[in-house]
Amino acid sequence: MAGIIFSIIAGASMSIQGVMNTRLGEKIGMYEANMYVQGTAFILSLIVMFLFGNGSIRGIADVNKLYLTIAESLNQAGVKEATVIRGDDYTYVSFANNVFFGANSSVLTREGQAVLYTFAKAIAPAAGGIEQVNIMSHTAKVTDNSQINPQIIRKDRILSAMRSAEVCIYLQQQNVIKPEKLVDISYGEYRPIADNSTEEGRIKNRRIEFLLLDNGAKERDLNEYYKEFKSGEYANTTVVTVGQSQSSSQGGETVPADTEAPVDTGAADAGAEDAGSVEEMQNTSE
Secondary structure: OHHHHHHHHHHHHHHHHHHHHHHHHHHHOHHHHHHHHHHHHHHHHHHHHHHHOOOOHHHHHHHHOHHHHHHHHHHHOOOEEEEEEEOOOEEEEEEEHHHOOOOOOOOOOHHHHHHHHHHHHHHHHHHHHEEEEEEEEEOOOOOOOOOOOHHHHHHHHHHHHHHHHHHHHHHHHOOOOOHHHEEEEEEEOOOOOOOOOOHHHHHHHOEEEEEEEEOOOOOOOHHHHHHHHHHOOOHHHEEEEEOOOOOOOOOOOOOOOOOOOOOOOOOOOOOOOOOOOOHHHOOOOO
16 A cells, blocks of 8 residues: 555656656756756755665665675684675575584574674674574484474474574674564574485584575575575675685684673473483484
8 A cells, every 4th residue: 555655656746847847947948957856856865864764875885795794704703614695685694503502502602602793793884784684593304203203393493493592682682783673583404405314414404594684675485595595696795714814814803701601591402411311312403
């Protein structure tokens, strides 16, 4: 309904502009009339933007080079094999799961907090151009019956949800992105990017991903983004970190001394490392 109303208003405005151009052109000339009318519209648009706009002009420029800023910051912090991709209207970042969590744990490690702190500082300059940040947690399928065993299903789902929530909470505490823009999503084992039948594939599947959508971007199904990555469309704007600065020898920043590690409630890991746990539950999600 809003689209129809705006269309009607736009059509009426264009009609009025056409009449003004014609009448004014008869008096001062066609080119002079166009310059006057278009210039006035431009000035009014600037006034409206500065008075009512809630974005950031600088953020529009910063968001296009955000992937380079993130990659360089992670390199300086010594983070290896993080993938950073710049798409048409988004920035994608993927970390191996062990960067943030231990096996079968939903507690952010001290090292994981340091990486998130670095990540938060890197995206801060472009925050005004970011509409939403999706924080996505993935586990790996280890046993064939992981999708039918109630205990394993529960463990996998809760572990994945707790991990994405912990990352989201930590980022929110950094006060870089507005809380309403942070979305934590848990996929569990159901969005694999590699073969779960091999240990190498399972390691790749255990990951934490960030999808930073530009202002005005339309969110799509995650598999659509994966198809774009595999197609090589953004090969020229893809960086895989090597854990070493590409522009300087300075080391990355550490987490402030007052940043405390969260207390493990054990909710997501109940029974995961209990000596009495069923054998098939050991390392089913990690």
